Amino acid sequence: MADYQLIVIGAGPGGYEAALRAAKLGKKVAVVERREAGGTCLNRGCVPTKTLLHSSAIYRDAKNGTHCGIHADGIRADMEEIFAYKREISQKLSSGIESLFKSAKIDLLRGTALITGSGSVRVTDTEGQSADHTCDDILIATGSVPSRPPISGLELAMTSDELLEGCDHLYRSVVIIGGGVIGIEFATFYADLGCAVTVIEGMDRLLPNMDRELGQNLALILKKQGVQVFTNAMVQGVEQAGEDIAVRFTCKEKEESVAGEAVLCAIGRRPCCDGLFTDGLAVEMNGRSIAVNENFETSLPHIYAIGDVSSKIQLAHVATAQGIACVERLCGAENRTDLSVVPSCIYCRPEIAVVGLTEAEAKEAGIPVKVGKHVMFDNAKTLIADPGRCFMKFVAHAETHELVGAQLMCEHASDMIGGVSQALANHLTAERFCRAMRPHPSFEEAMTAALEDLVQKLG
Numbered sequence: 001m002a003d004y005q006l007i008v009i010g011a012g013p014g015g016y017e018a019a020l021r022a023a024k025l026g027k028k029v030a031v032v033e034r035r036e037a038g039g040t041c042l043n044r045g046c047v048p049t050k051t052l053l054h055s056s057a058i059y060r061d062a063k064n065g066t067h068c069g070i071h072a073d074g075i076r077a078d079m080e081e082i083f084a085y086k087r088e089i090s091q092k093l094s095s096g097i098e099s100l101f102k103s104a105k106i107d108l109l110r111g112t113a114l115i116t117g118s119g120s121v122r123v124t125d126t127e128g129q130s131a132d133h134t135c136d137d138i139l140i141a142t143g144s145v146p147s148r149p150p151i152s153g154l155e156l157a158m159t160s161d162e163l164l165e166g167c168d169h170l171y172r173s174v175v176i177i178g179g180g181v182i183g184i185e186f187a188t189f190y191a192d193l194g195c196a197v198t199v200i201e202g203m204d205r206l207l208p209n210m211d212r213e214l215g216q217n218l219a220l221i222l223k224k225q226g227v228q229v230f231t232n233a234m235v236q237g238v239e240q241a242g243e244d245i246a247v248r249f250t251c252k253e254k255e256e257s258v259a260g261e262a263v264l265c266a267i268g269r270r271p272c273c274d275g276l277f278t279d280g281l282a283v284e285m286n287g288r289s290i291a292v293n294e295n296f297e298t299s300l301p302h303i304y305a306i307g308d309v310s311s312k313i314q315l316a317h318v319a320t321a322q323g324i325a326c327v328e329r330l331c332g333a334e335n336r337t338d339l340s341v342v343p344s345c346i347y348c349r350p351e352i353a354v355v356g357l358t359e360a361e362a363k364e365a366g367i368p369v370k371v372g373k374h375v376m377f378d379n380a381k382t383l384i385a386d387p388g389r390c391f392m393k394f395v396a397h398a399e400t401h402e403l404v405g406a407q408l409m410c411e412h413a414s415d416m417i418g419g420v421s422q423a424l425a426n427h428l429t430a431e432r433f434c435r436a437m438r439p440h441p442s443f444e445e446a447m448t449a450a451l452e453d454l455v456q457k458l459g
């Protein structure tokens, strides 16, 4: 008999949730982890960035509160304490996961996993001691790591992992290469604290994978906050320039250069599976990701993969949903989550939250759609909070009236998108989603306004 029924490699949000669900469904489970429980999400991703943004928002609100009668003169941001608070939150959550493993009788095997065959995993600890473990099934949930493309001097730039380790002072200036989700959240954090921030994005707008209006509106809001934004800007090289680091780039056929005390390279992450398989054990790849079918099976029998290591969408809740779906299928249990409806949020100010298709994506896919929109100038809570231009958009199939997507850019958008995901997962029409009364005053009232606009256009 094997040591375990399931060995999960990686204790990120994909791996730890899958392990807990498998144990709940009666499997004997072990998790292999070489770093802290909680993976990228709790230690170097979602949670630390949101903790930093929480601190910087308090600072910014106190500084900018004069319009509503707050004069918090003399407030200061202590970087050591801000980063200590970030560490404290990550540690609390990470040790919470270890406690959950203990109560669920899951063995946490500390070390680096090497898959030596279907049903066998070697774990090597930091002292170089190895132990072999056997199992019926292996679930790979090894996540992703920051990638640094081969641009001259880019090693001078920090990755998000390095920047999150902290610094004892506030940088005078930060240059951020990459105007995607990670770059924008760091830009928000440093701009809140009063640091001079520059964002350099290669595509024609910030957040190039999202609805055009989101990126354009965000650029205007960031510029108003003092952030310098370059789009269509291709980085050519990075070099030391006295005490600063200079980033050279071409923008609209002009050579430009901007220097910062720190440079962040936020241009993507790559799946983490180097050295995961013993020599001679080849798994089919899909580019740099491990290839899986709709049941998360890899090309090797009894070896599954979920989360950032194999998924097109690299988000914590996607990793979790895939991990749970995978083990539920393995255990013969019913899985109820619609994995095709994926909300995605950016914790800038105002927040951005999207789900489903944009108008452009629907058109490209040949789906006839109508769009309803509401700009929130008349929304009382938005007027009070004064975060800049906010709006909501809903996209519905022109014939069936079924909602196919939504884009929200407003305060608390990340707390509202779950409700919209519910509507999409349950195939609600615009008319049906419009039926509920929404409280006043609330940001959510704007949903009714945008949906009413949509219903009118659908006719």
Ligand SMILES: Cc1cc2nc3c(=O)[nH]c(=O)nc-3n(C[C@H](O)[C@H](O)[C@H](O)COP(=O)(O)OP(=O)(O)OC[C@H]3O[C@@H](n4cnc5c(N)ncnc54)[C@H](O)[C@@H]3O)c2cc1C
Residues within 6 Å of the ligand: 009, 010, 011, 012, 013, 014, 015, 032, 033, 034, 035, 036, 038, 039, 040, 041, 042, 044, 045, 046, 047, 049, 111, 112, 113, 114, 141, 142, 143, 144, 160, 182, 272, 276, 306, 307, 308, 309, 314, 315, 316, 317, 318, 319
């Ligand atoms: C700065 C930043 C901010 C982010 N913000 C958000 C956000 O707000 N919302 C969101 O949804 N997503 C966010 N993400 C993405 C999110 O963190 C990832 O999508 C998520 O962590 C992926 O989960 P995972 O379980 O697949 O892998 P991971 O969380 O990467 O965990 C993988 C684990 O496997 C371990 N491991 C790897 N190889 C081995 C091995 N051979 N042996 C043993 N252990 C191994 C690693 O140490 C790691 O702990 C953010 C990411 C970053 C970098």
